[in-house]
Amino acid sequence: MNxxxxxxxxxxxxxxxxxxxxxxxxxxxxxxxxxxxxxxxVVQLTPPGSGCSIVIGEGAVPKMEPGSIKGLQLVVPDLKQAHAELVARGVAVSDIQVLGENPRPMPDPLDNVGFVFFDDPDGNSWGVQQISALA
Known part of the structure; x- marks a missing residue:
């Protein structure tokens, strides 16, 4: 069962x-x-290529403190391109960061360990990780 x-x-x-x-x-x-x-x-939105959506709204969603969601994560095949797109769209996004070390050599040094971070207007926190095998 999936x-x-x-x-x-x-x-x-x-x-x-x-x-x-x-x-x-x-x-x-x-x-x-x-x-x-x-x-x-109820407003449902889906990231391009994702099987999972987010829901925002009023009255029909559980009472949760705005900005209380931390650590939502998106995955992209090209972090440099994703970072450039976020900057171009006016998102206050962090610089590219390398977190940790790959256990084995990868074609791109950002694979698995490259991240950027941003918050939505309410302070809900998102990360974006590069996994180029998804390309």
Missing amino acids: WTLEVVIVPVTDVDRAKDFYSNQLGFTVDHDTKIADGVR
Whole structure:
């Protein structure tokens, strides 16, 4: 039996601001933006190529403190390109960092150990790791 992670709820203070950040600055696809009733709205967004989405909203999501999610991680085949895209889109992203050491030589020294980090407007923290075998 496969167990797949499909959705992660990300708590935010302003749904429209967060939707704009994730869709326009990060390039996530807006799968749906549904107003169920007054004060009840669900927005689902998916990173390009991902099988897992995030959900932001109000009224229909669990009460969580905005900015309390730390360590969400995206994986890309080319960290330098991803970093350049984030900078071009106005995301306040860290410089490329090498964390740890590869146990064996890799074609690209950033494979497995190259990361960048950023926060969404509410302080939810994301990391981006390079794994070029995904290319």
